[in-house]
Amino acid sequence: MEKTALQQEIRRLLRERHAILLAHYYERAEVQETADILGDSLALSMEAAKTDAEVIVFAGVHFMAESAAILSPEKTVLLPRADAGCPLADMIAPADLARAKQEHPGAAVVTYINSSAAIKAQSDICCTSSNAVRIVNSLTDVGEVLMVPDGNLARYTARLTDRRIIPWPGHCPVHHDLTPEAVGRAKALHPEAAFAAHPECRAEVLEMADFVGSTAGIIRFAVASPRREIILGTETGVIAQIARIAPEKVVIPASDRLACRTMRLTTLEDIRDALVQTRHVITVPEAVAGPARRALERMLAVS
Ligand code: 13P
Ligand code: SF4
Numbered sequence: 001m002e003k004t005a006l007q008q009e010i011r012r013l014l015r016e017r018h019a020i021l022l023a024h025y026y027e028r029a030e031v032q033e034t035a036d037i038l039g040d041s042l043a044l045s046m047e048a049a050k051t052d053a054e055v056i057v058f059a060g061v062h063f064m065a066e067s068a069a070i071l072s073p074e075k076t077v078l079l080p081r082a083d084a085g086c087p088l089a090d091m092i093a094p095a096d097l098a099r100a101k102q103e104h105p106g107a108a109v110v111t112y113i114n115s116s117a118a119i120k121a122q123s124d125i126c127c128t129s130s131n132a133v134r135i136v137n138s139l140t141d142v143g144e145v146l147m148v149p150d151g152n153l154a155r156y157t158a159r160l161t162d163r164r165i166i167p168w169p170g171h172c173p174v175h176h177d178l179t180p181e182a183v184g185r186a187k188a189l190h191p192e193a194a195f196a197a198h199p200e201c202r203a204e205v206l207e208m209a210d211f212v213g214s215t216a217g218i219i220r221f222a223v224a225s226p227r228r229e230i231i232l233g234t235e236t237g238v239i240a241q242i243a244r245i246a247p248e249k250v251v252i253p254a255s256d257r258l259a260c261r262t263m264r265l266t267t268l269e270d271i272r273d274a275l276v277q278t279r280h281v282i283t284v285p286e287a288v289a290g291p292a293r294r295a296l297e298r299m300l301a302v303s
Helices: 003-016 029-034 041-050 062-071 094-103 132-138 151-160 180-189 215-224 238-245 268-277 286-302
Strands: 019-024 037-039 055-059 076-078 108-112 125-127 144-148 164-167 194-197 229-233 250-253
Touching: 003 019, 003 029, 003 268, 019 029, 019 041, 019 062, 029 238, 029 268, 037 041, 041 055, 041 062, 041 215, 041 286, 055 062, 055 268, 062 076, 062 286, 094 144, 108 132, 125 132, 125 286, 132 144, 132 151, 132 286, 144 151, 151 164, 180 194, 180 229, 194 215, 215 229, 215 238, 229 238, 238 250
Parallel strands: 019 037, 019 055, 055 076, 108 125, 108 144, 144 164, 194 229, 229 250
Antiparallel strands: none
16 A cells, blocks of 8 residues: 555544554654654653543663553553663563662662663563653752663763662663664764764774754754754664655764664554554563553653
8 A cells, every 4th residue: 555545544533443553763764754752761651641632652672662661551552663762671581670679779779761670560660761860850869870771871871960879781682782882883974964873883983973862852953953964873764754854954873873672663554553453562561560650750850
């Protein structure tokens, strides 16, 4: 079926099912165009918590749909691709976190939203890439902070706060693979360009950036920057949104490997099928969802 016809069919199905389609900026452009709400992890979790739709279709990866199911347990949450996971979220197991908590008694556990429900359930508070500094600063009377599972985000946050942060040795393969050499080459080719990077990039790359922020932050920076050329240090899905708002901008990916395989899995056909067949329903047992919800709601209260 042709793209526009599929998009129209999805919009009709969404109306019939009293459903809402949430999509992350890393999704395919045609999926982004079809969404009710397009956003970064924080904006999408806020929307999932407050929507009055009966069904939430999440065009994103598993932890995003799982967070929606935790925040809105009375809603049906659908993940169109069951195989859309996040390798970073898989870099910490519940038993490992339990052991780390024993090794650092008294440490506050700040958990990046890119994590499983079982990890969130063992945490004091969640954060996203757009509020990590604010979340850590909001913690009073804590000595150490155990920040999981993204080591680069933890080290970046440590630089901007005066807290003692213990980083977990996890990373996002997409952002961590971006090297300072690749950024240097892009800068040499485009000397007038500004460089914007996601805090999941390694510290040496972040040091080279004119701006560091979440996907929504990077989009805002690119649109508002007086520079026409922007070198991009995040997943290239954001280019579609920058082009919609500011078509005059020239966005140059800092490397040709900035694509998240799992974020790109979801097609319009998958979304249509998810609505027709009510699949794949994401649920979290209340014993895990309860404590995970407390960590997520604490984050939303500070955001
Ligand atoms: P945002 O917090 O910018 O949405 O990032 C999510 C993510 O998965 C980054 O890789
Ligand atoms: Fe996970 Fe990285 Fe993909 Fe984001 S870009 S969903 S952190 S693998």
